[in-house]
Amino acid sequence: MHLQVNLKLSYISSWPSHLHSHCGRLSKSVLLIRAGHWMPVHLPNSLLGGPVVGRNWDYAGMYFVKPGGPRDYPDLAKEAAETALADAKLRYSDVQQAYVGYVYGNSTCGQRAIYHSLGMTGIPIFNVNNNCSSGSTALFGARQVIEGGLADCVLALGFEKMESGPLSNKNQFPLHTNPLDHHLEVMGDIYGFDVAPIVPQMFSHAGREHSQRYGTKPEHFAKIAWKNHKHASNNPLVLNHRHYSLQEILDSKPIHGDLTVLQCCPSSDGAAAAVLVSEEFMRRHSLEDRAVEILVQEMVTDTPETFSTRSAMDLVGYKLTEEAARRCFRRTGLSPVDVQVVELHDCFSPNELISYEALGLCPPGQAATLVDKGDNTYGGRWVVNPSGGLIGKGHPLGATGLAQCAELSTQLRGEAGSRQVKDANVALQHNIGLGGAVVVTIYQKYKQQPQVVMSPSNDVNTEEFKSTAVFDSIKEKLKQEGKQLVGKVGAVFAFHVTNGPGGKESRWVVDLKNGSGSVDPVSNDKRSSADCTIIVADSDLPEILMGKMNPQVAFMKGKLKIEGKMAAAFKLQHLRLRTPKARL
Template sequence: MIKSFSNMPKIRTFVIGCGMTKFEKPGRRENFDYPDMAKEAVTKALKDAKIDYKEVKQATVGFCYGESCSGQRALYQMGMTGIPIYNVNNNCSTGASALFLAKQLIETGNNDCVLALGFEKMERGSLGTKWNDRTVPLDKHFEQMVELEGFTSAPPASQLFGNAGEEHMKKYGSKPEHFAKIAYKNHKHSVNNPYSQFQDEYTLEQIQNSTQVHRVLTKLQCCPTSDGSACCIVANEDFVRKHKLESQAVEIVAMEMNTDFESSLNEKSSIKLVGYDITKAAAKKVFAQTNYKPQDVDVVELHDCFSANELITYEALGLCPEGKAHEMIDRGDNTYGGKYVINPSGGLISKGHPLGATGLAQCSELCWQLRGEADKRQVQNCKLALQHNLGLGGAVVISLYRLGFPEANKAKSKL
């Protein structure tokens, strides 16, 4: 008799190793091609997990700017073991999409250890299209943007998110200073992150007075393009116990991906156009699978490609009621000493944004936080972590993490 999948016990999935490069301005480090980035990140992750590459059964590799099968080229230098390697591309949510796929490969029951890698070798300046002889994947989003707000000479992505910020101000009463406060916080957090592209602290006035990019957004409220790589290794419980990794295993409690709904394009909203509805839906599914609610979260890494997106994402994730994000900011509930610590890494605004690596860098930061290994960035008594990685066009991945074996971690910390 064939067993129903719904009646099978859930396979727990754990992140057992993390590694990343420093994120850097494109071209700053000489001889730093994507295979070099990947090798550094993977080597660090394998060392962290205390395993050999030969124990990896499959791999998922995320990147947006590169030729087909770049994932194979990046990993072959670690060993040509014949394993399946999947190349993943989901715009800015590529890294978390690779992790989402890796988790599902564990949950099939056919793999006990899967590696998720992301990297990007980028060009300087704002993002643009590479293929001008075919349909642009964001054509519907741009058409809706033009219909709602027109089109300016500013980079298209900044227009989409700047318009969303403007809509929030008109609808709920937030002000330009609230968006600037987010950038101030993230730049301040990045001072303690050795992996961050920028480690400079700015005053609120410097952020507000930096070059205007689009509407509410100034230059210091926008993420830069970056070179870099990040890697996370996931495994099932048997693998964790076999290798005695309980003290560092971080459980992926729940993870969901959503792509655009009709409401994303048809409800005449700049906020919904940049992923509000899909973020809200994915977050609801994540918390519905658990005994947790958003208010139980201690630390968050979310997709602050622009300060406007961080603000509206507070509401979409359920960290505060709709229309109240600016009040949450004024209370200081998004940084150390407040209700949540959001983007302790510095976020995309300061850490940088190599598209394929970002989601895996977010996961790495949260794992280090939960393991108590975040050094000066450490969030005290951190027990539950939330991740949000968004790509327009569109896909969002929401993940919830906790220590898989907290007693083992506690025993280790006492040594």
């Protein structure tokens, strides 16, 4: 799926002398604005991605402030949503649906926020709450609407108005069952409860479990916080620019076990917004040059294994993250080594460390080695949380997922300034909410679609090629299932067949986007866009489409090359042909 996102971020603080953390108050904070004087800092961004059946673009805005400030959530949402639309050069009248994520609020806060900031046009507005993954959940819903062809322009909005101090598990509705009751019951059975905020306890126990299994030391968790504070010092839009020493982090106020306050993310009020549009919409508005493609996005919720393993790591989402990442990499044919930049959910430093392993950045038990080698920062294998992460930039729950999206879009477009990751082409996002839901997304810098020929070719005698029989079989398949395949696939493929008879090459176009589909060889007199180009040897194409050769294995071995939209290539599984039966 393709999504154009212009993300405007403003992290504003009016702290007089302290920063509010999930785990208490942190002294000696940095002032970002003068007391009583509001000076927002703007950074327009753009992110482009989309579904196989059509592109989706997203423009977003974001605005963070100290918790408990005078501006309520409608004002925060107004700042983000208006800037997102302005950056996209769109009007609210272009928006056909909206998905709004938040945690602390009544059931129709999304309507109130949009009415105040944008107007009342009668569009469907969906309010979503998935705890800390609410922002990514709003994005997930909006993306699915575009991918399903139900709308051309959808708004994803996330915001939060938070209390100062620790993030708690306080039940807002005391007559209702606490949604985390099973999680807390299992944690209590394993470790009991201490006099400390419940949520930090959960993640502290996850770190404790990792240490008991693999020998991870307190310094490894502290190094992650040190790294994120250092990254944040290069980000003009974060809540706290101070770069603490490792010793300061280790010596800061204890919260629970080895977890200290400087290893905890600060609460904040804030909002973020994104506008998603279809491929046709993108083209009409000439947005291709700022495009970043969403290759894949997966959401995973709890299974019985979350509780049956009696693991503190699983209670905070390790298995969910592992499964979501596995699905994403399987669907794309990519692996963690193809990723350059990561924004992951570092609500507390232990969660970042265990997420390295769950996301597949290293094998289980090797996260401490990854940290010691510096493979999570500039000069290492990946740069994780170049924005400063939640620890460095703050965590307004409903907006965080869209903030991560903003940073990755900025990185992929090469607009991150002093925090720019070199050669950033593929990005990974991880957003988690206890209770629980994990959203993992893989982004890629958008590539312009190759131009291919659609009319019959007279250049090469295609009858000489082994692959010609495959294209003839596809033609027959389209006669029987053409409309159904077009509905499932919705893409145009260009096949560049190499190593034919005498070293010859041939080119074909398989249109599974229009009418009942078509198959044509290529010539040079008429051109049209294809969603992706498949480059494959004449002898290998029949093996792949007949199911004799695994396409992912062929891709990894270099026998199958793909240009353009990687996500479109995954739909080729619908073209798999049956091996002809032997005749007597």
